[in-house]
Structure formats: structure tokens, C-alpha cells
Amino acid sequence: MDMVELGLKYVMNTYKRLPKVFVKGEGSYVWDSEGNKYLDFVAGIAVNSLGHCPKVVSDALKEQSEKLIHCSNLYWIEPQIKLAKVLVDNSCCDKAFFCNSGTEANEAAIKLARKWGNGRYEIISMEQSFHGRTMGALTATGQEKYRKAFTPLPEGFKYVPFNDLAALADAITEKTCAVMLETIQGEGGVNVPSVEYLQGVEALCRKNNVLLIIDEVQTGLGRTGKAFGYQNFGLSPDIITLAKALGGGVPIGAMLAKDEVAEAFVPGDHAATFGGNPLATAAGLAATSVLLNPEFLEAVVKKGQYFQEKLSQLQKEYHQITKVKGMGLMIGCDVAVDAQPIVEKCLENGVLINAVGNSVLRFVPPLTVSEEEIDQVIEVLAKVIG
């Protein structure tokens, strides 16, 4: 039996997978089990921000794995403390809690907001948002298709249209403890809101003494050309959630909060056995030492502009592309045709991209990508679409 057949037999059927098995990665490239090479503009869905097997991360993993792989949070963990300091020093928050994924970070944020709310429990999130698959984060996700098979869901969640301030103003009640949103919706279609909208959201939160939770799981740590997506919009969130790029490919999540909010949690309120484990936080320290570097971030902005310009040129040539959107290296293209066949033809031509919904192509390459690699993807897209 080949690997795909074995997978179909033994692995639970929760993903729509393309029939490729990747066995090696280096920089912006991955190789499948038949030795074919692909330019990877999926990057583990915005995880491999430093490319595949970045030396800085694999060196840190090697070193830490020979010192201490795991240690309980019953004790202090050195790389966890250091990573908390890095994240606090680079954000508007004061304290960090570590977990293992994006959904877990959002779960922590929901619990913290409710504890802080002291009786106020309602959380307002956005239509088309995506916050994860565990029950709280799933309920906060503003897409019914993900929620509908899993009722009854926890109470106290409401959805309003993204980029619609009046709808949010109407939805806030005396029971609301937090508004939760992505600065740029990823799974919802790479939707970039206006600066005025996001600043208006924050103003509404302040006016009503409601927390602003920004889900930076996809936008965080350089993806948009800033350390955090919210920094493009002049915001100061009370809670930030992170995962994806934070570990340079190693699973890790984090929730950051301002002191006046973080202090609502006391020992016993929340925990994660693996959260902030020495190996994961050593990887996080190594990854952030590059991802948060101002020159690195400037290069992300330039490469993002370059990529968007090239896609806009393609749009002029091919009517199938109807819109180019995004920020930094989180880029989407609306297409007037079914997106998935384009994804599959790109794969046949040695390029990995993915589709969000039926009509948006998403590009989240490693932030270390070169302009030449961007050119190669543009060439393949032209061939596939044309």
C-alpha cells in the first residue's frame, strides 16, 4: 500500500487533502516523496514564516532538546519567561500565557474576558471570521458552516458584519464583555477593513468598557509587515492571541493581555500541560529573534508590494482575476472562476497555493521569499489562468 492509501485507511477523515506526501523542506521549497520540488506559497498556512527548516530554529531545537525537553508549569521555565518578555516588549500587552495552538489561545482569551467581565459574558465577533475549532473558539467563529453540526454551542456569542461599525454599536449590550476580531480576516477571504473601521471598533470598546481582543493567529509576527497586524491600524488591544508563525514551525500558541485584564486570572483559572514548554518556547525565541527584526519587517513590506503589483499586472491581462488584496505577505486574489482547479493546476506546475472559499486564492509564502520566487509564482499563475 502506498502512503496515501495507508493514510486513507488509518487517519481520520477530517481534511480535504491533495494526494501528495511532502518529505523534505528547505527555504521556500518542499519536496514530495517522488522527489518533485515545489515552491511553497502556503507555508503550512502562514506557519513557516522563516521558510522550511530555518537553521536558527533547528539549532535552538537541537540545543534545547539536549538540555530539557519538557518541564511542568509547576515550576518556572527559562525560555518561556524570555519569550514572554520578547512578546511583551514588542506589543502593547504586559503578560503572556502560553498554549499550543491558535484555537487554544482564543479559548484562553474567551475565558479571560469572561472572568474579567465579572458577570458580563457576551462576546461579539464578526461574520466571516475564523477563530478555531474547539467549542469556544468555534462558537466565536462567524461562519455557520463550521458550527452547524455541533450544537448546542456555548451561550453568549453574537456576530455582526465585518467593517460595519453601526452594526457593532447596536449589538453591544450591558452583558457584553468583549469584541473579538482579526484585523485582516484570513480564512474568511483575506478581507482588509478600513483603518477608520478598526479605530471605530476600539473607540466603541473604550466607550462601553468592553475588551478589544485581536486574533493575530494568522496576521501576527511579521505576516502583514509589522510585528502585529493591529500595529498597521494604530490600535491598542487588551488581549492578543498568537500561534502559527510563533514557533517557526513548532506548535505553540500564546495569549497576551494588558496587566489590568491579565490580573483577572489567578492560579487555578487556566492551564495547559504543554503550554510554554521548554522546547516550544526555545523555538519561539529563535523564530522571534528574526521575525521581529525591523529590517526583516521592512523587507516583508517591500516584497508584499512587489507581489501585489505583479498580481495587479496579471489582473489587467486576465479577466478571471477580479481583485488583488491584502497586506504585507498576506495576499488574496478574488477570481471569477472556481478557485480550487487553479490551486490544483498550480500544484501540477510545482507551486503550492491554496483557496479560501470558492473564489479567493490565498498566498501566504515564507516571509523569507525572494522576488525571483514571487516571479516564478506569477509565471505559473499566468500559465494556469491564461
Ligand SMILES: Cc1ncc(COP(=O)(O)O)c(C=O)c1O
Ligand atoms: C485567525 C485565526 N484564528 C485561529 C485559528 C486557529 O488556529 P489553530 O488551527 O492553530 O487552532 C486560525 C487558523 O487558521 C486563524 O487563521
